[in-house]
């Protein structure tokens with residue numbers, strides 16, 4: 493990767509991936525794009541352009557004029573929000589993504605697509621979910637993820653396009669709050685722990701989902717995109733995860749640092765049903781063997797860092 497165009501640069505992943513890429517490849521070599529103007533490091537720390545990924549002509553002109561050799565396509569609508577307006581979710585998540593894929597083909601740019609554990613469904617083996625298995629998701633978000641996984645593999649076979657993807661688990665970060673996701677509880681719990689010493693979870697006890705701290709997600713994107721293509725048996729998209737926990741276990745980890753922390757529940761039927769349709773834990777063997785995936789954060793190390801970072805963001809002294 494030398495000239496990188498990032499879409500959806502204002503989202504939970506984008507606000508951290510863009511600075512991370514600029515620090516590795518040079519600020520001038522990473523063009524951040526979003527539908528709205530962005531302030532801060534993403535909008536002001538290097539090249540930025542407004543872009544609606546569904547506008548193919550504008551997208552192609554931007555990619556050509558920037559000389560993009562890689563397109564990291566993050567623009568999308570998350571799982572729970574997608575259920576409130578499936579047509580709009582499809583428009584961004586499939587029409588937008590197929591436009592991005594076509595622009596990559598026209599430019600001969602490598603293409604990164606963020607798939608998700610949402611690409612699996614209730615009939616998928618839920619424990620140690622294989623890399624290659626049944627994918628019958630029950631959300632419009634998941635259907636879109638499977639569609640793009642298949643399309644990215646097709647573009648690689650048919651046109652020789654260098655497409656690569658990751659099935660992200662729930663991502664936990666402190667820079668930007670996620671919006672409209674099912675795993676968002678695992679981010680909000682840290683903010684409420686610092687602010688209130690308690691959290692009311694919309695996901696029920698005993699509901700396990702794969703999760704990962706954002707630093708490991710950023711490293712995985714670059715590791716995959718820089719991997720030797722001759723070693724890739726799979727491409728779209730690799731299972732990756734660092735941990736699997738339920739609300740009780742993340743609360744237990746928080747109590748190691750905030751002993752009085754209280755967790756209670758007000759389960760959201762929609763997001764609970766989505767969470768129950770996803771795997772409990774993934775098999776990440778393919779990612780390890782084909783490009784050396786090796787996350788560094790486990791639950792307690794993530795908790796310690798998240799609580800410290802959130803305290804700092806809230807203007808509180810270290811605990």
Ligand code: VAH
Nearest residue numbers: 570571608661673674675
């Ligand atoms: C969501 N955070 O909850 C996203 C992600 C695996 C979950 O796809 O929709």
